[in-house]
Amino acid sequence: MNLQLEERTFLVTAASKGLGLSVAKALVDDKANVIICGRTESSLKNAVESLGNRAQYFVADVSQSVDVESLFDFIKEQTSKLDGLFVNAGGPPPGTFTEISDETWLKSVDLTLMSAVRLTRTAIPLLKESDSPSILYSTSISVKQPISNLLLSNALRPAVIGMMRTLSDEIGPEGIRVNAVCPGYIYTDRVNQLMAAAKSKGESTEENIIDKIPLGRMGTPKEFGNVCAFILSPLASYVHGALLLIDGGLYKGMM
Numbered sequence: 001m002n003l004q005l006e007e008r009t010f011l012v013t014a015a016s017k018g019l020g021l022s023v024a025k026a027l028v029d030d031k032a033n034v035i036i037c038g039r040t041e042s043s044l045k046n047a048v049e050s051l052g053n054r055a056q057y058f059v060a061d062v063s064q065s066v067d068v069e070s071l072f073d074f075i076k077e078q079t080s081k082l083d084g085l086f087v088n089a090g091g092p093p094p095g096t097f098t099e100i101s102d103e104t105w106l107k108s109v110d111l112t113l114m115s116a117v118r119l120t121r122t123a124i125p126l127l128k129e130s131d132s133p134s135i136l137y138s139t140s141i142s143v144k145q146p147i148s149n150l151l152l153s154n155a156l157r158p159a160v161i162g163m164m165r166t167l168s169d170e171i172g173p174e175g176i177r178v179n180a181v182c183p184g185y186i187y188t189d190r191v192n193q194l195m196a197a198a199k200s201k202g203e204s205t206e207e208n209i210i211d212k213i214p215l216g217r218m219g220t221p222k223e224f225g226n227v228c229a230f231i232l233s234p235l236a237s238y239v240h241g242a243l244l245l246i247d248g249g250l251y252k253g254m255m
């Protein structure tokens, strides 16, 4: 399918590997230009090498407002418009309620919620210059059902959904589409690490998780990236304010 992304520019955050990189890859495969960010320059260089000459990187920690400002200074040197923003960040640390300090809560608010707030606020003027602007928030199945030992994700990601749903009313009339995707288990380094940590505590192993997924496997980054590129593209021009699970059927609720 031609997603009509030629000559369009997208910012994909937290994208030197994993889900972010898969979205950047799907976008460049459809001839879009992408700017990616992450905290580690060496990983970003490798990522851009794998993406080809339509990709550029900038080193930025999206949990830091000063880095978000510098990232947009860089973007404005490259382009006068953005056609899409994929909002992604590293995951907040695992832990149960009694284990998590105030400091960790507040750092996680910056990482998971305020990164989305600041990226959105700074991107809007550039998005307004596009004829098909779109923002896609990457959250988690944890916005639909809590995941054990991931209290911070369970508590903070729903706030991003609340923001997205509110923005759908506030900036929809200006033509900017906003949506969210909720991955279940997509096989990335982070999922590998969570599996290993759970296994070392004698908790749910990969097999136990896969047993609960009707499609009988975890998703691949490519499957995730393709769906996200579609939602960001002009082909999804009437998809707005929506939450899409990408979970192989793992979520069992009716709504």
Ligand SMILES: NC(=O)c1ccc[n+]([C@@H]2O[C@H](COP(=O)([O-])OP(=O)(O)OC[C@H]3O[C@@H](n4cnc5c(N)ncnc54)[C@H](OP(=O)(O)O)[C@@H]3O)[C@@H](O)[C@H]2O)c1
Residues within 6 Å of the ligand: 013, 014, 015, 016, 017, 018, 019, 020, 037, 038, 039, 040, 041, 043, 060, 061, 062, 063, 088, 089, 090, 091, 092, 111, 138, 139, 140, 141, 182, 183, 184, 185, 186, 187, 188, 189, 190, 191
């Ligand atoms: N994979 C899944 O199945 C799944 C399911 C639900 C939710 N999620 C969530 O989706 C997000 C991405 O997961 P993933 O599986 O792709 O993880 P991953 O494979 O560990 O990749 C994380 C990427 O984010 C970058 N990053 C981390 N913290 C950052 C920050 N503060 N600022 C900028 N970049 C940052 C990392 O690069 P640097 O470390 O160099 O910055 C890396 O490029 C996480 O929040 C995760 O919790 C994933």
